Amino acid sequence: MSLLQIDQVSHVYKRRFQPAKTVLHDVSLTLEAGRCLGLLGSSGAGKSTLGRLLLGLERPTTGTIWFNGVDRHATQRPFQGDVQVVFQDSFAAVNPKLTAADIIAEPLDNFIRLKGEARQQRLVTLIEQVGLKATDLTKYPAQFSGGQLQRIAIARAIAAEPRLIVLDEAVSSLDMVNKRLILALLADLKRLHGLTYVFITHDIKAAEQLCDSFAILEQGRLVGHYPSLAAFDAATDPAVERMRQAKLAVHPRQRTIRKTQPNKG
Amino acid sequence: MRGGARIEPILAVDGLTVRTKQQVTLIEAVTFSIQAGQILGLVGESGCGKTVTSLALMRLLNPQTTDVTGDIQLNGRSIMSLSERTVRTIRGGEIAFIMQNPMSAFTPVYSIGHQMIETIQTHSRCSKREAKQQAMTALEEVNLTDAARLLKAYPFELSGGMLQRIMIALAVALRPSVLIADEPTTALDVFNQKTVLELLERMRATYGTAMLLISHDLGVIAELADDVLVMQQGRIVERADVFELFDRPQHPYTQSLLAQHLGREAFG
Numbered sequence: 001m002s003l004l005q006i007d008q009v010s011h012v013y014k015r016r017f018q019p020a021k022t023v024l025h026d027v028s029l030t031l032e033a034g035r036c037l038g039l040l041g042s043s044g045a046g047k048s049t050l051g052r053l054l055l056g057l058e059r060p061t062t063g064t065i066w067f068n069g070v071d072r073h074a075t076q077r078p079f080q081g082d083v084q085v086v087f088q089d090s091f092a093a094v095n096p097k098l099t100a101a102d103i104i105a106e107p108l109d110n111f112i113r114l115k116g117e118a119r120q121q122r123l124v125t126l127i128e129q130v131g132l133k134a135t136d137l138t139k140y141p142a143q144f145s146g147g148q149l150q151r152i153a154i155a156r157a158i159a160a161e162p163r164l165i166v167l168d169e170a171v172s173s174l175d176m177v178n179k180r181l182i183l184a185l186l187a188d189l190k191r192l193h194g195l196t197y198v199f200i201t202h203d204i205k206a207a208e209q210l211c212d213s214f215a216i217l218e219q220g221r222l223v224g225h226y227p228s229l230a231a232f233d234a235a236t237d238p239a240v241e242r243m244r245q246a247k248l249a250v251h252p253r254q255r256t257i258r259k260t261q262p263n264k265g
Numbered sequence: 266m267r268g269g270a271r272i273e274p275i276l277a278v279d280g281l282t283v284r285t286k287q288q289v290t291l292i293e294a295v296t297f298s299i300q301a302g303q304i305l306g307l308v309g310e311s312g313c314g315k316t317v318t319s320l321a322l323m324r325l326l327n328p329q330t331t332d333v334t335g336d337i338q339l340n341g342r343s344i345m346s347l348s349e350r351t352v353r354t355i356r357g358g359e360i361a362f363i364m365q366n367p368m369s370a371f372t373p374v375y376s377i378g379h380q381m382i383e384t385i386q387t388h389s390r391c392s393k394r395e396a397k398q399q400a401m402t403a404l405e406e407v408n409l410t411d412a413a414r415l416l417k418a419y420p421f422e423l424s425g426g427m428l429q430r431i432m433i434a435l436a437v438a439l440r441p442s443v444l445i446a447d448e449p450t451t452a453l454d455v456f457n458q459k460t461v462l463e464l465l466e467r468m469r470a471t472y473g474t475a476m477l478l479i480s481h482d483l484g485v486i487a488e489l490a491d492d493v494l495v496m497q498q499g500r501i502v503e504r505a506d507v508f509e510l511f512d513r514p515q516h517p518y519t520q521s522l523l524a525q526h527l528g529r530e531a532f533g
Contacts, residue, residue: 043424043454146311173451175311175481180525202454246455248462248484250527252507257462257488258304 001069003033003163003196004054009063011049011220023049024220026063031213033163036190036197038211040204040243046220047200051166054198055083068163081111081160088169090149094141100127100152101137107160126155131185147178151185158189168200183209204243208232216240273341274298275475276322276360276443281335283314283321291317291331292499299443302473304465306490306507308480308522314499315479319445322477323362324352340442358388361441365448367428371420378416381435388439403438404431407464426457433464440472447479462488483526487511495519 011024023046031037039047052058053065056072065072067083084107087093094103101123108114114122124134130151141149150170157165167186171179187210189195201207207214214232216224216239223239226232232240249255277298283291292314299305309315320326321333324344337344339359344352356362364370371380381400382393391399397416404412407430420428429449436444446465450458466489468474478489486493486507493510495503495518503516514520 042456043426176483176522176525177310177481202456204455243455246459248458248482249487250484251511252487252490253511255488257459257466 002030002066003068004029004031004198005066006030006050006054007064007066009050009053009060009065011046011053011058012061022220024053024060027217027220027222028063029215029222029225031164031196031198033196034190034194035212036199036210038207038214039198039200039217040202040207040214041217042202044219045217047217048168050217051085051168051198051200054164054166055085081107082163083166084157084160084162084164085166085168086150086153086157086170088172090146090153091141093153094149096141098140099137100132100139100141100144100155103141103152104137104155104159107156111160122159126159127152129158129189130155131181145178147174147182150174150178150182154182154185154189158193158195161193162195164196164198166198166200169202170199171206172201172203179206186210204247216243272300274300274338275340276477277336277338278322279336279338281318281321281333281337283317283326284332284334286330286332290499292321292496295335295496295499295501297494297501297504299475299477301442301475302469303492304469304476304478304490306478306480306486306493307496308483308486308493309496310481310522313496315481315496316447317499318496319362319447319477319479322445323356323360324349325356354388357384357439357441359441360443360445361436361439363429363432363436363444363446363449365451367425367432367452368420370432371428373420375419376416377418377420377423377431381416381431381438384435385438399438400434403434406437406467407431407434408460409434424457426453426460429453429457429461430464433461433468437468437472441474443475443477444468445477445479448481449478450480450485451482458485465489483511483522495522 006027006029009024009027010022012020012022014020027050039050041047053060059073104123104126108119108122123137127134127137132148132151144152171182174182183206190197199207199210208229213228214226215222218239224235224237226235279296281295282293285291295318297305307315307318322337326333339355344355378397378400382396385396385399400416401412404415409415409430450461453461462485465476469476480486490507493505493507494501495516497518503519510519511523514523
């Protein structure tokens with residue numbers, strides 16, 4: 001049985017004074033435990049809406065999300081600790097008045113309920129797992145860089161030992177160096193703890209580094225689903241082709257925008 | 266520089282240093298120049314001083330919290346000692362700025378048209394009707410169709426990619442001699458990134474705008490830059506022609522940045 005089965009999910013947003021907008025059309029996907037699914041598409045394709053449905057923040061208009069064999073939205077309180085999220089903007093994702101310890105402890109206190117020394121020990125383990133130091137626990141968000149704060153957000157996401165983590169553009173606003181480090185961290189955590197990810201991104205390079213399978217959304221429709229990196233690399237359909245063409249040159253010799261050679265003084 | 270007449274740079278920065286009042290050095294001895302039609306890339310990781318540099322060039326740093334020394338020559342005159350009033354006419358007019366986050370670059374309470382017309386009128390003596398016409402033309406230049414409807418729209422009704430194109434349209438309308446583009450594509454998806462870079466290149470080719478292109482994405486630099494400055498902890502550690510930099514990086518820091526950039530590609 002797959003950990004996650006998205007079964008013919010459609011989602012409609014009702015709007016005031018405007019016709020309702022269907023943002024997801026009949027999307028079906030499956031994801032096995034311990035794997036990472038890349039959810040790719042341009043802005044407005046419906047990636048984040050699907051993420052919100054997985055988190056239980058919204059209920060699909062039609063269709064079912066089966067999580068571990070259970071209808072995710074059948075119960076009154078679909079959110080439990082088993083699905084966590086890491087957002088793009090880490091500064092917006094944390095309360096600036098809480099310390100790193102408070103931030104990481106929130107899911108811990110909600111779902112695991114550790115006390116005293118055991119709780120403190122767990123916080124230390126968590127912050128060290130994401131490559132920060134125990135002394136960082138007493139710091140506030142403003143004292144961290146974007147990359148460090150994203151590590152705190154990841155520590156918070158893994159704190160309650162979730163089955164699935166939704167990474168919604170989790171590396172998109174990081175600089176090159178941090179992006180690489182955070183991707184490596186996510187890959188390590190996945191391997192060590194058997195974590196399962198849904199990685200929402202428009203960054204094809206980042207997706208290729210982390211994901212095992214790839215789904216492409218365009219205007220709310222699933223237009224491609226590739227079970228492996230090899231299949232994704234070999235794909236020739238127009239959606240993947242458009243993504244490849246949107247990639248920027250790696251070396252100035254491959255540049256396509258600036259056709260003229262640099263002017264020499 | 267080969268023989269012939271020396272080309273005067275549009276923007277010449279000499280020994281630019283910014284310190285906080287607590288004597289923390291943010292950038293130190295930054296020296297570079299840009300000529301008309303030239304794109305100078307500025308790369309470095311978060312916190313290295315890229316944005317402080319661009320704010321200093323726009324004279325936007327708060328004088329109560331920072332000390333700026335060194336010299337900035339724009340079109341042959343120093344802007345360091347100009348009054349705030351004079352600087353305000355230069356800002357936007359002679360030197361324009363495109364920021365990373367187009368969502369926060371516009372005020373949410375006025376329509377795009379209101380904001381564009383106001384900005385155009387601030388920098389050129391023209392009627393509201395003429396300013397509106399200039400705004401429409403500029404929007405068309407950045408391939409935004411239905412300009413009349415866009416002018417009536419409010420920022421929240423438009424996507425990030427669209428707002429960034431409107432920012433560029435505004436810069437196009439003002440015809441600055443220098444454009445500072447601070448991470449112009451970072452907040453955009455890959456499809457919009459390429460469009461925005463194409464628009465910058467078109468602006469450069471059409472109007473000969475000199476550009477400082479700030480990015481941590483070496484892909485952006487590879488696409489557009491003529492020369493590249495590499496900044497580390499507030500200092501320029503290397504300046505080279507873009508091809509030279511990618512082929513033969515000299516400084517260890519540049520080498521590590523490139524190894525990561527190229528390595529990621531090899532990995533994919």
